[in-house]
Amino acid sequence: MTVIVAKELATALAALREHEDARVIQGGTDLMVEINFNHVKPTTIISLRDIASLRTIRQEVRGLLSIGSGVPYSIIEGEPVLSAIPALAQAARTVGSPQIRAAGSLGGNLGTCSPAGDTLPVMFALDAMIHLSTVDSTRVVSIHDFMTGVKRSIRQHDEIITSVDFPIVKGWQGYSKVGVRNAMVISVASACLVADHEHADVRIALGSVGPTIIRCRESEAWLKANQDLSAGAFISPQLAEEFGKRAAAESSPIDDHRSTAQYRRHAISVLASRLLRKAYP
Ligand SMILES: Cc1cc2nc3c(=O)[nH]c(=O)nc-3n(C[C@H](O)[C@H](O)[C@H](O)COP(=O)(O)OP(=O)(O)OC[C@H]3O[C@@H](n4cnc5c(N)ncnc54)[C@H](O)[C@@H]3O)c2cc1C
Structure with a gap:
């Protein structure tokens, strides 16, 4: 198995386009379980962990908090998410153990798309918007359109989830x-x-x-x-x-x-x- 450790989003996107059976990995708390049980056997793994742009929390637009797909639960539990989107911080606090929360991410929860994913009901209740990128395009999709079934979503193979926009509700x-x-x-x-x-x-x-x-x-x-x-x-x-x-x-x-x-x-x-x-x- 080849492991590509991407430092930039563009590198990860190019590698994903190039390798048809490649899988991206963020915290690995879902994907490594799948690999260890031989449920999936990718020949190429693209690590997103060192891509700083995926690990940011921004409030560029008034009334909207944008959380990078690679931000781990251990950060989501605290400020500024705790004050702006308390339900998301609460959901993050219920995920696994401190070790899982240090590694697991929003992007991974969306990538797996299990109906038991703890952050997903928060996204549905708040009408969150998901940002996806490929080498040559970007799109923003409502969470209501993103999830289509048990562990199914509209994400295409060559797309990386980059961030999630959460409206700040009074x-x-x-x-x-x-x-x-x-x-x-x-x-x-x-x-x-x-x-x-x-x-x-x-x-x-x-x-x-x-x-x-x-x-x-x-x-x-x-x-x-x-x-x-x-x-x-x-x-x-x-x-x-x-x-x-x-x-x-x-x-x-x-x-x-x-x-x-x-x-x-x-x-x-x-x-x-x-x-x-x-x-x-
Ligand atoms: C012991 C244990 C306890 C757990 N407890 C809980 C729990 O209480 N609640 C809960 O919801 N989950 C739980 N999980 C599952 C897991 O921790 C979460 O789903 C977590 O959010 C996965 O994030 P990750 O970064 O580790 O994803 P990874 O394992 O890295 O990736 C998961 C999937 O998403 C894809 N992916 C990751 N990032 C992206 C991206 N940016 N763009 C596109 N695709 C991407 C990967 O290719 C893979 O298919 C638990 C897991 C373990 C092992």
């Missing part, structure tokens, strides 16, 4: 996940809720309960039609419970080695209802 946001234990765990069910006080609406996205992340558009519309969602509004326990049930009804879980579909639905109804009550204490 209001409250949170991420919660349920797993088989408290730490080092892939989620059985997860949810990100964003209460946008400026637009008086609530957005919720669910992980691990469908082939893609699920944005609960019907529950969101029902809530907006039945409840004042501006800052300081009061949410009754009954309404929060009904919202949880509606969110669970929009999920599409399966039975697998981690959980039953029935438990996953129950977990979603509890997570959604709790997050809503936290958003409007």
